[in-house]
Amino acid sequence: MNQGELSVPYPWHAAQWRELDALLRAGTLPHALLLAGAPDIGKFLFARAFASLVLCAEPHGSACGRCRNCRLIAAGSHPDLVLIQPEEQGKAIRIDAIRELREFCAGRPHQGGWRVILIEPAEALNVNAANALLKTLEEPGERTLLILVSHEPGRLTPTVRSRCRLLRLPTPSVAQAGPWLKSQLSGETDVESLLVRAGRRPLRALLLVSGDLAGTFTRLQDLVIAVAEGSVVPAEAAAVTASKHFDTGEALEWLTDFVAARVRATIARGERPPRALFDFFDRLATARREHVANANLNAELAWGEVWQDWRRAVAAGG
Numbered sequence: 098m099n100q101g102e103l104s105v106p107y108p109w110h111a112a113q114w115r116e117l118d119a120l121l122r123a124g125t126l127p128h129a130l131l132l133a134g135a136p137d138i139g140k141f142l143f144a145r146a147f148a149s150l151v152l153c154a155e156p157h158g159s160a161c162g163r164c165r166n167c168r169l170i171a172a173g174s175h176p177d178l179v180l181i182q183p184e185e186q187g188k189a190i191r192i193d194a195i196r197e198l199r200e201f202c203a204g205r206p207h208q209g210g211w212r213v214i215l216i217e218p219a220e221a222l223n224v225n226a227a228n229a230l231l232k233t234l235e236e237p238g239e240r241t242l243l244i245l246v247s248h249e250p251g252r253l254t255p256t257v258r259s260r261c262r263l264l265r266l267p268t269p270s271v272a273q274a275g276p277w278l279k280s281q282l283s284g285e286t287d288v289e290s291l292l293v294r295a296g297r298r299p300l301r302a303l304l305l306v307s308g309d310l311a312g313t314f315t316r317l318q319d320l321v322i323a324v325a326e327g328s329v330v331p332a333e334a335a336a337v338t339a340s341k342h343f344d345t346g347e348a349l350e351w352l353t354d355f356v357a358a359r360v361r362a363t364i365a366r367g368e369r370p371p372r373a374l375f376d377f378f379d380r381l382a383t384a385r386r387e388h389v390a391n392a393n394l395n396a397e398l399a400w401g402e403v404w405q406d407w408r409r410a411v412a413a414g415g
């Protein structure tokens with residue numbers, strides 16, 4: 098991805114982009130923004146592009162990509178931009194990284210303009226890190242902008258949430274995202290059905306046909322069959338799905354889609370889907386709610402119950 102592509106948001110977020118650009122021009126940008134929306138719709142790209150716009154010396158509706166600031170950002174070495182992410186995907190953000198922000202915010206920005214702190218995903222802030230962030234959120238200092246990116250804003254502590262201006266980034270319609278997706282894929286892919294399968298999340302659609310998710314889902318499918326046949330016991334399956342190679346939210350979503358497809362296929366054959374399958378479907382909905390509500394959930398324990406229930410559902414005719 099070149100710098101030009103990094104400096105503008107995806108077309109389906111143009112209205113939200115104009116809204117922020119207007120605030121920046123008017124000098125009424127809040128200290129802290131919370132960009133919320135579904136996963137895989139381009140929130141992080143939006144956040145990075147806006148950080149570039151704020152820091153760019155010669156912006157024209159988006160960062161110029163040529164000035165000293167833009168070149169420093171592209172090289173990952175702009176002294177007034179800090180990106181905070183977990184060291185490992187799915188893990189919490191280290192509290193040390195948040196504590197170091199106070200030093201970052203001391204004094205004046207190096208390049209004389211803004212200072213930008215980008216936190217992604219913000220739900221990876223545990224309670225201690227969130228509390229440590231409060232001080233920075235309350236007194237960030239002059240010309241300092243915090244951008245928090247989250248697809249689960251409900252998991253942020255209310256104290257953090259209430260100190261941010263919420264901006265919802267919408268999930269595009271199939272018509273909005275279709276042309277872009279087509280431009281990313283070679284050959285005659287049916288982008289419309291691909292987008293529907295991906296829940297209209299364009300970046301997820303890309304992952305479904307290429308990338309890591311395709312492999313993850315194949316392995317999940319193998320596990321579903323192995324647990325049903327009894328060749329893998331629920332505890333073994335739980336150890337695999339709770340490992341760092343699996344995103345619990347993604348995996349639960351895939352399993353839900355899988356069970357829903359099984360129900361539909363049974364109905365299409367003119368048969369009545371077994372009760373056990375509906376029970377398992379409800380069970381997955383509960384597991385997803387618990388996963389979203391509880392950041393400290395023991396994933397292996399939770400997965401152990403899910404796989405056990407899947408085994409029971411199969412035994413009961415699911």
Ligand SMILES: [Zn+2]
Binds near residue numbers: 162166
């Ligand atoms: Zn620039």
